[in-house]
Amino acid sequence: MAPLGKAISVSYVDGPTADAKIYRGDIDSDWAVGHVPNGGYVLALAIQAGVQHQASTLHRDPIHVTSHFLQAASIAPFQVHVRTLKRGRGFTNLLAELVQQDRIRITTHMIFGSCGSPPSAALQLGLAPPSSYARRLPLHVHPSKAVQTRMARPWQYKQHIKWASDPHFRAQNLPDSPARTSSATVGGGGLVWGAWFELTDPEERITPSSLAFLADTFLNLPSLLPRSERGGLVPSETWFPTVTMSVCFLAPIPPPSTRHSPRTVGLYSTGTFWGEPQGRHDAYLEVWTAPSNLGEGAEVDGWRDDQICIATATQMALSLPMAVNASRAAKL
Known part of the structure; x- marks a missing residue:
């Protein structure tokens, strides 16, 4: 099965009009949680269709995406129907729907533009170091010194990824x-x-x-709670399907260099609320650049100031038994 870059693949099928096009692809079974494709991976397929739809325009970069997961996707062929809603001077608004078996599985509203101000812009707006108001990289340990952490979730894609959780946050959750x-x-x-x-x-x-x-691969609030607070929930036996998810693309992804890894990122998330119905909970996540891969590179003075937040995401998800995951897949 394909690594992520190749698994996020769509091809052009048809274009009834210049503003409406259809793309197709196949969902890769490696990128599933249990029997159902990871929600962020399925959303990535819809975004990729939008990227290809906008490739020949002035608004080539995704700026913001809001998605509603109407029904769980399946490991099967799919289509993404993309329609231009509005073209403006600074942004283009798209509607993209991922369809399987003639049913809309995800509907998304996408805003495309130019990620980052052009050099000729009259005002260079931004909030970054050395400003004391700027958000700073929230991870404490340099990747070269981080210790790889075991993944206990039922993710089929474990062979393609690894991570090292921050021990400072583990202590903060005690x-x-x-x-x-x-x-x-x-x-x-x-x-x-x-x-x-x-x-x-x-x-x-x-x-x-x-x-x-990346913004949908983290440990959420129900998984982080101590056993005494979980009400009998066992994270490794629980499916956390995404219901809504929004991604804000904050900055261009830097090219590979001695300061920025091409395939490693820093993830930071918070969760505050959890309850009925169906174990509904919230999540906020930041995706940061990384100075190196795990166990590589060296910590140098000022390495934090070189890292930037390239995206933020919010979502609402549920907490359901993994048996529901299997039954949904069997019905699709």
Whole structure:
């Protein structure tokens, strides 16, 4: 089966009009959770269709994508129907629907433009170091010193990836951590997670489309809770299907260099709410560049200031038994 870069593949089929085109592809079984394709991977396929739809225009870069997962996708051929809703001076709005067996599985609204201000822009807007208001890389340990972490989730794609979770966040989530709340607390609560994440195939490259998969591969709030707080839920026996997901593309992906790895990123996520119906929970995630692959490179002064956040994502997901995952796949 294909590594991620090749698994995110669509080809042009037909174009009834210049503003409406159809693309097709095959969902790769390696990129599944249990029996159902990973939601971020399926969204990446829809985004790739949008990227190809916009390739010959001035608005070639995805800027923002909002998606609704109407029905779980299956490991089978698919089509993506892309339609231009509006062309403006700065942005193009698209509607993209991923279809299998004549049923819409995902519907998305995409905004395309130019990711990053052109050099000729009158104002160069941005918030980055050395500004004290700028968001800084949230991971504590350089990838060269990070310790690889075991993956306990039912992910079929484990052979293609590896990660090293940040021990500082594990400590922050403990029951006796100062981050825990009480009746006197104002705000607070929730859990955090972070890790360096690497695509292991040497030929892999981070792309705008693959950011959707990266933004959907993390440990969520139900998985991070201590056993006493989970109400009997066992993360390794639970499916967390995505219902809605939005991705904001913040900056161009830097070319490979001694400062930026081509296939490793930093992931940081937070989750705050979890409850009925169906174990519904929220997630916020940041995708950062990485200075090197895991166990490679060397920590040098100022390495953090070279790293940028290339995307953020939010989603609403459910908590369902893995048996539901298998039954959904059997019906599709």
